Amino acid sequence: MMMFANKESAGLMKSNIDQSLKDHLPTYIKEVVRLCAQPSVSASGEGTDDCSQVVVSLLEEHGIQAQSYSGYGNPIIVGRLQGSSDRTLLFYNHYDVQPVEPLELWTSPPFEPVERDGKLFARGVADDKGEFIARLAAVDAVRHAQNGELPCNILFVLEGQEEVGSPHIARFVTDHVSELACHGAVWEGGGIDPDGHPGTTLGYRGILYVELSVELMNRDAHSGGAHIFPNAAWRLHRALGTLKDLNEHILIPGWYEHVLAPSSKDLELFDNLPDREAWLRRQLGIKNFVNDLHGKDLMKAVFNPTCNLDGLTAGYQGKGMKTVTPAQASAKVDFRLVPEQDPDDLFAKLRLHLDKQGFEDVQLTRLGAMWPYKAPADDPLVTLTSLTGEEVYGKSALLDPLGGGSSPAYAFAKPLGITVVDAGIGYWDNRAHAPDEHIRIEDFLNGARHLARILSGFGR
Amino acid sequence: MMMFANKESAGLMKSNIDQSLKDHLPTYIKEVVRLCAQPSVSASGEGTDDCSQVVVSLLEEHGIQAQSYSGYGNPIIVGRLQGSSDRTLLFYNHYDVQPVEPLELWTSPPFEPVERDGKLFARGVADDKGEFIARLAAVDAVRHAQNGELPCNILFVLEGQEEVGSPHIARFVTDHVSELACHGAVWEGGGIDPDGHPGTTLGYRGILYVELSVELMNRDAHSGGAHIFPNAAWRLHRALGTLKDLNEHILIPGWYEHVLAPSSKDLELFDNLPDREAWLRRQLGIKNFVNDLHGKDLMKAVFNPTCNLDGLTAGYQGKGMKTVTPAQASAKVDFRLVPEQDPDDLFAKLRLHLDKQGFEDVQLTRLGAMWPYKAPADDPLVTLTSLTGEEVYGKSALLDPLGGGSSPAYAFAKPLGITVVDAGIGYWDNRAHAPDEHIRIEDFLNGARHLARILSGFGR
Numbered sequence: 001m002m003m004f005a006n007k008e009s010a011g012l013m014k015s016n017i018d019q020s021l022k023d024h025l026p027t028y029i030k031e032v033v034r035l036c037a038q039p040s041v042s043a044s045g046e047g048t049d050d051c052s053q054v055v056v057s058l059l060e061e062h063g064i065q066a067q068s069y070s071g072y073g074n075p076i077i078v079g080r081l082q083g084s085s086d087r088t089l090l091f092y093n094h095y096d097v098q099p100v101e102p103l104e105l106w107t108s109p110p111f112e113p114v115e116r117d118g119k120l121f122a123r124g125v126a127d128d129k130g131e132f133i134a135r136l137a138a139v140d141a142v143r144h145a146q147n148g149e150l151p152c153n154i155l156f157v158l159e160g161q162e163e164v165g166s167p168h169i170a171r172f173v174t175d176h177v178s179e180l181a182c183h184g185a186v187w188e189g190g191g192i193d194p195d196g197h198p199g200t201t202l203g204y205r206g207i208l209y210v211e212l213s214v215e216l217m218n219r220d221a222h223s224g225g226a227h228i229f230p231n232a233a234w235r236l237h238r239a240l241g242t243l244k245d246l247n248e249h250i251l252i253p254g255w256y257e258h259v260l261a262p263s264s265k266d267l268e269l270f271d272n273l274p275d276r277e278a279w280l281r282r283q284l285g286i287k288n289f290v291n292d293l294h295g296k297d298l299m300k301a302v303f304n305p306t307c308n309l310d311g312l313t314a315g316y317q318g319k320g321m322k323t324v325t326p327a328q329a330s331a332k333v334d335f336r337l338v339p340e341q342d343p344d345d346l347f348a349k350l351r352l353h354l355d356k357q358g359f360e361d362v363q364l365t366r367l368g369a370m371w372p373y374k375a376p377a378d379d380p381l382v383t384l385t386s387l388t389g390e391e392v393y394g395k396s397a398l399l400d401p402l403g404g405g406s407s408p409a410y411a412f413a414k415p416l417g418i419t420v421v422d423a424g425i426g427y428w429d430n431r432a433h434a435p436d437e438h439i440r441i442e443d444f445l446n447g448a449r450h451l452a453r454i455l456s457g458f459g460r
Numbered sequence: 461m462m463m464f465a466n467k468e469s470a471g472l473m474k475s476n477i478d479q480s481l482k483d484h485l486p487t488y489i490k491e492v493v494r495l496c497a498q499p500s501v502s503a504s505g506e507g508t509d510d511c512s513q514v515v516v517s518l519l520e521e522h523g524i525q526a527q528s529y530s531g532y533g534n535p536i537i538v539g540r541l542q543g544s545s546d547r548t549l550l551f552y553n554h555y556d557v558q559p560v561e562p563l564e565l566w567t568s569p570p571f572e573p574v575e576r577d578g579k580l581f582a583r584g585v586a587d588d589k590g591e592f593i594a595r596l597a598a599v600d601a602v603r604h605a606q607n608g609e610l611p612c613n614i615l616f617v618l619e620g621q622e623e624v625g626s627p628h629i630a631r632f633v634t635d636h637v638s639e640l641a642c643h644g645a646v647w648e649g650g651g652i653d654p655d656g657h658p659g660t661t662l663g664y665r666g667i668l669y670v671e672l673s674v675e676l677m678n679r680d681a682h683s684g685g686a687h688i689f690p691n692a693a694w695r696l697h698r699a700l701g702t703l704k705d706l707n708e709h710i711l712i713p714g715w716y717e718h719v720l721a722p723s724s725k726d727l728e729l730f731d732n733l734p735d736r737e738a739w740l741r742r743q744l745g746i747k748n749f750v751n752d753l754h755g756k757d758l759m760k761a762v763f764n765p766t767c768n769l770d771g772l773t774a775g776y777q778g779k780g781m782k783t784v785t786p787a788q789a790s791a792k793v794d795f796r797l798v799p800e801q802d803p804d805d806l807f808a809k810l811r812l813h814l815d816k817q818g819f820e821d822v823q824l825t826r827l828g829a830m831w832p833y834k835a836p837a838d839d840p841l842v843t844l845t846s847l848t849g850e851e852v853y854g855k856s857a858l859l860d861p862l863g864g865g866s867s868p869a870y871a872f873a874k875p876l877g878i879t880v881v882d883a884g885i886g887y888w889d890n891r892a893h894a895p896d897e898h899i900r901i902e903d904f905l906n907g908a909r910h911l912a913r914i915l916s917g918f919g920r
Contacts, residue, residue, distance in 0.1 A: 043780075165781055205684070209781045218745035222893075223794050224665070224865030226768035227708075227761040228740075228749045233769035241701055248687075280688075284787075285678035287821075289688045301687040308686035309693035310784050311775035316792060320503070321625055321669045321827045323794055323865075324770050327744075332776060334683050334783055361747075367781045405684030405783075433682075 016145035017452045021137055021445060028137045028448070029120065029441065031058060033113040035095075035129045036122035042096035042164045048074045051095050055132070055158050062136050064156065069176075072168035074160030078179070081139065083150035085459040088182035090155040092412065092420075093132040094162035097124030098433045105435035119438045127432035128188045130439045131424045131447070132158065135186075138451035151459025155182055162188075162408070165209075165368040170411035177415050184381040184418050186454065187409055191426030191443060194279060198389030198450065199398035200382060200421045202269075203374035205302070206337030207406040208346050209310075211365040212239060212354075213330035220315065223323040232329040233314035239359045240331055244307045248291055250335075252353040255305065258340045262303045265377050266401035270299050273398055302402050306336040332367070336406065343369035373410035374402065379419040381458070388453035389423065392446055423450050476605035477912045481597055481905060488597045488908070489580065489901065491518060493573040495555075495589045496582035502556035502624045508534045511555050515592075515618050522596045524616065529636075532628035534620030538639070541599065543610035545919040548642035550615040552872065552880075553592040554622035557584030558893045565895035579898045587892035588648045590899045591884045591907070592618065595646075598911035605912075611919025615642055622648075622868070625669070625828040630871035637875050644841040644878050646914060647869055651886030651903060654739060658849030658910065659858035660842060660881045662729075663834035665762070666797030667866040668806050669770075671825045672699060672814075673790035680775065683783040692789040693774035699819045700791055704767045708751055710795075712813040715765065718800045722763045725837050726861035730759050733858055762862050766796040792827070796866065803829035833870035834862065839879040841918070848913035849883065852906055883910050 021028075035058065040051035052068060052075040059066035059079040069076040074096065100110040100123050108114045113122035120130070135156070143150055157180070159169050173180060192198055216230040244250045262270075275295050280286065293301055310333065315326030337343060347366055354362050375382060377399060386397035409420040425447030431437045481488075495518065500511035512528060512535040519526035519539040529536040534556065560570040560583050568574045573582035580590070595616070603610055617640070619629050633640060652658055676690040704710045722730075735755050740746065753761055770793065775786030797803060807826055814822050835842060837859060846857035869880040885907030891897045 207783070209783070216746070216748075221744055222865060223766075223768045223770060224796065224863065226750075226766035226794075226796060227764045227864065228753055228758045229744065230746060230748060230750060231769055233772050237697060237700060237769070238706065240697060246698065284681055284689065286676065286690060288676075288690060290686075290690055293688055298688045304687045306683075306686040308683045308783075308785055309691055309697070309774065310683060310782060311777045311786065312693050312696075312772045312789065313774075313777040314769065315771035317771045317773040321792070321794075322770060323667070323669070323768075325768055326771065329772065332781070334686075334781075336684065336686060403684065404687065405682060 013145045013456065014453065017141045017456070018449055020141040020144040021448050021452070024137065024140065025445060028133055028444070031136070032120060032125060032130050032133045035133065036113040036125050037111055039111050040096045040124065040160065041099050042074060042161045043099050048096055048160045052077055052160055055095050058136065059156060062140060069172065072172045076160070076169070076172055077156070077158040079156030081150060081154040083152040083154065083459055085152050087459050088153040088155055089455055089458045090157060090180065090182040090185040090412065090418070091135050092185055092187050093128050093135070093156070093158045094160065094188065095129065095132070095158050096160045096163050097127070097129070098163050102435065107436055115441070118441050120441060121436060121438040123437055126426060126430040126437050126439050128162070130444060131188055134425050134444055134448040135451055137448040138455060141448065141452045142456055151456055154455065155180060165370070166408040166411070167368070169408045173411050174415050180416060182416060182418055184458065185412055185420045186451070187407065187420050187422040188424065189426060190422030190424035191447060192393060193398060194428045195274065195395070196393060197395045197398045198393045199400060200385050200423060201400045201403040202377055202382065203339070203401070204372065204403045204405060204407040204409055206341060206343055206372035206410070207368065207370045208335040208337060208343040208366070209332070209368040210347070210350065211330055211332050211367055212236060213328065213363045213365070214239070214361065215328045216361070217327035220327045221325045223325045226325050229325045231325050233326045236314065236329040236331055236362070239354060239357070239362045240309070242353070242357045242359070243333070248304065248306070250305060250307050252349055254349050255346065258342060258345070259305065260339045262300065262401060269377065269399050269401045270296055273299060273400065302404050303338055305338055305341060308334045308336070310334055336404065337372050338402070339372045339374045341372060343371065370406040370408060371410040373407070373413050373420065375419045375421060377401070381419050381421050384457045385421045385423050385454055388457060389450055391453065392450045423447070423454060473605045473916065474913065477601045477916070478909055480601040480604040481908050481912070484597065484600065485905060488593055488904070491596070492580060492585060492590050492593045495593065496573040496585050497571055499571050500556050500584065500620065501559050502534060502621045503559050508556055508620045512537055512620055515555050518596065519616060522600060529632065532632045536620070536629070536632055537616070537618040539614070539616030541610060541614040543612040543614065543919055545612050547919050548613040548615055549915055549918045550617060550640065550642040550645040550872065550878070551595050552645055552647050553595070553616070553618045554588050554620065554648065555592070555618050556620045556623050557587070557589070558623050562895065567896055575901070578901050580901060581896060581898040583897055586886060586890040586897050586899050588622070590904060591648055594885050594904055594908040595911055597908040598915060601908065601912045602916055611916055614915065615640060625830070626868040626871070627828070629868045633871050634875050640876060642876060642878055644918065645872055645880045646911070647867065647880050647882040648884065649886060650882030650884035651907060652853060653858060654888045655734065655855070656853060657855045657858050658853045658883070659860060660845050660883060661860045661863040662837055662842065663799070663861070664832065664863045664865060664867040664869055666801060666803055666832035666870070667828065667830045668795040668797060668803040668826070669792070669828040670807070670810065671790055671792050671827055672696060673788065673823045673825070674699070674821065675788045676821070677787035680787045681785045683785045686785050689785045692786045696774065696789040696791055696822070699814060699817070699822045700769070702813070702817045702819070703793070708764065708766070710765060710767050712809055714809050715806065718802060718805070719765065720799045722760065722861065729837065729859050729861045730756055733759060733860065762864050763798055765798055765801060768794045768796070770794055796864065797832050798862070799832045799834045801832060803831065830866040830868060831870040833867070833873050833880065835879045835881060837861070841879050841881050844917045845881045845883050845914055848917060849910055851913065852910045883907070883914060
């Protein structure tokens with residue numbers, strides 16, 4: 001792919017982009033601070049409406065036409081900017097953040113952004129407010145380097161409920177397919193790995209998140225009657241025991257029906273990825289991984305559908321003893337889905353399985369679902385993201401065939417017929433979702449440099 | 461057994477006892493109010509020391525020599541009263557109470573005793589403060605009816621940690637065997653069943669209460685890594701799954717080694733007990749009992765050792781979704797033990813079992829233990845309790861071969877070589893351990909009449 005028609009002018013342009021970003025860095029950091037000072041906790045609703053207004057203002061201050069859509073939960077903001085080609089690149093971000101608890105573990109208040117040691121600390125600064133500003137900065141820098149011109153059209157889409165599972169984004173996209181028409185999208189997330197390599201994730205697993213609950217009595221009973229009183233915790237235990245075997249194989253009939261095995265390209269990509277076993281072991285204090293996996297097998301296992309117990313609750317959970325036979329018990333379970341598994345299909349199969357196993361009394365509630373998404377490894381946008389990443393970071397780009405987590409990327413990719421990549425300002429220890437969330441200012445600058453190069457190259 | 465040497469004088473004496481109790485009832489109720497107004501929550505420590513002082517005062521005000529023993533957790537109070545024979549009857553009670561939570565479900569504040577509709581409401585009034593006062597009343601009434609004489613010596617023993625598993629009472633008794641020498645004991649609890657029958661429980665199951673806990677990582681991980689990160693909740697699930705089969709049979713090797721089958725006398729006693737299936741079903745809203753038991757089999761199952769899940773806790777337990785692989789999980793499990801199972805022996809067997817099943821990583825903590833106790837059905841004290849109960853309540857006395865719950869009765873019965881029975885002021889809906897705990901004043905009076913007859917008869 002030719003990214004720049006003329007090597008010399010291309011080199012000059014990139015130098016102008018980098019200089020512009022460097023010159024205006026204090027302004028952008030001020031914008032990050034302003035956006036992060038506005039709470040926007042989607043789980044509680046704190047500040048989300050106000051934050052959507054700050055997003056609109058920021059877009060408009062950067063000369064981007066902004067529109068707020070209601071009727072899809074928290075406002076969804078779309079920003080539009082005309083470029084000099086008919087190509088359109090979509091930037092997906094979200095302005096909502098995770099709850100701040102436990103507050104006592106923060107070094108400084110989560111909604112009072114503060115810089116320490118080259119890092120900016122605030123809830124949402126890494127996930128995903130800083131990244132949004134880095135994209136505004138990249139747009140600015142490209143226009144500055146090209147006399148106000150953009151080589152492609154830009155569509156910003158910012159939602160306000162990503163941290164609660166994006167319950168409305170899929171419907172929003174299908175309702176606005178023509179307005180959102182584009183030729184590719186840069187997702188949130190992305191950045192560099194622990195060794196400083198840039199990279200992109202070529203897809204995400206889907207998810208089916210359910211709650212299983214059992215109620216066998218109208219109140220807890222004294223456990224002196226355990227020989228006759230039905231125990232909801234044991235009943236739940238037995239239902240859960242039918243879901244998978246000791247080797248993590250899911251026992252629900254038909255669960256693997258639509259599973260695609262990793263392609264030869266996927267396996268080739270794994271070969272290029274570094275072995276993170278020792279690093280993961282150290283980070284999480286893990287003695288044995290699932291199925292006692294080692295080395296590259298740890299990566300390849302991402303193609304295995306999972307059945308994860310997220311939470312268990314029943315009876316007495318305080319200190320010491322209380323002798324009680326619990327009337328109620330419940331479990332939260334998430335199933336990660338690989339291409340082409342379908343959560344609608346699997347939810348029905350799960351209910352049927354429980355019924356056939358005699359667990360009609362186990363109530364099954366669907367709490368959320370996302371579909372898997374996989375980008376083609378040879379898509380030009382993937383190549384562009386890799387090459388520009390290598391240029392900025394001076395290290396080889398790593399392509400991850402499939403991320404273990406889930407994202408609403410599928411909600412854009414399928415109806416819009418596009419490929420979704422990620423490129424951003426993250427690094428492995430940014431504490432996203434945790435106390436002391438932060439970005440490194442250097443990563444913000446490099447991420448903006450990377451994004452500017454992507455959108456420069458995308459228009460050509 | 462001859463209870464009264466002369467029928468006529470015996471009848472007169474009983475009439476005097478009843479009259480005295482009736483006359484002084486308002487005084488006794490005031491004493492119940494005074495004792496219940498003093499909080500004494502052993503779980504939190506609230507007011508227990510002060511309450512032990514109130515107990516000492518009450519004993520002394522009734523002319524009973526009182527002594528407070530330290531070095532055994534909350535003070536243990538012993539009251540002594542000389543009688544005219546060399547026979548000694550021991551009354552066991554406790555002055556501590558259960559926590560009051562959930563406070564919002566109380567009609568009136570739990571430590572502000574109040575009378576409504578012939579009932580007295582307060583935390584601890586049924587379990588076990590009202591019962592202690594009923595015994596003081598019985599002692600008074602007998603002395604009053606016999607010109608100040610008691611037909612036997614009385615030993616009151618009141619502990620302050622019954623509601624947290626009586627962790628020190630066994631050591632206290634073995635340390636004071638000669639001072640506590642007696643010929644029989646009346647335990648706490650007892651009263652009448654839903655049809656108004658008096659009765660006594662001929663023993664209690666033992667208990668081994670443990671916590672199983674698992675920690676596989678140093679913190680919770682994103683469930684997007686569930687294909688490789690070890691899940692503590694699943695690990696715990698699998699360990700629990702080895703404890704018993706689907707028919708409630710405990711799979712820990714040697715668990716049934718010392719189990720005694722119910723005797724023919726036990727089975728005969730079951731035949732006399734009313735079928736409570738429909739009543740239990742209604743009370744607790746139960747559709748199916750354990751192992752789909754029905755009728756009298758529900759009672760007989762008390763001779764089955766149990767493995768009860770008291771509580772489960774792991775990961776996220778709030779509303780909605782959080783995608784997490786829990787680093788830690790724990791379960792509280794109580795095993796009810798039948799004669800002659802030994803919790804020391806079984807705790808060792810449980811640990812060995814977990815190790816042999818490959819669960820060395822499951823931490824096992826012993827939270828409490830009690831031994832089973834069984835009274836001989838033909839003991840003279842059992843007969844005395846039954847006959848006097850029938851006289852007071854005008855209905856046949858029911859002997860329950862084995863209570864499902866556990867109690868430190870064994871801690872007195874074995875070292876002192878005595879039989880323990882129960883006789884009290886309870887009825888089935890007194891809400892012990894729950895909000896709106898109460899006694900019926902009528903039950904208080906009848907319970908005191910019953911207790912007075914027992915101690916009258918015991919000295920002869």
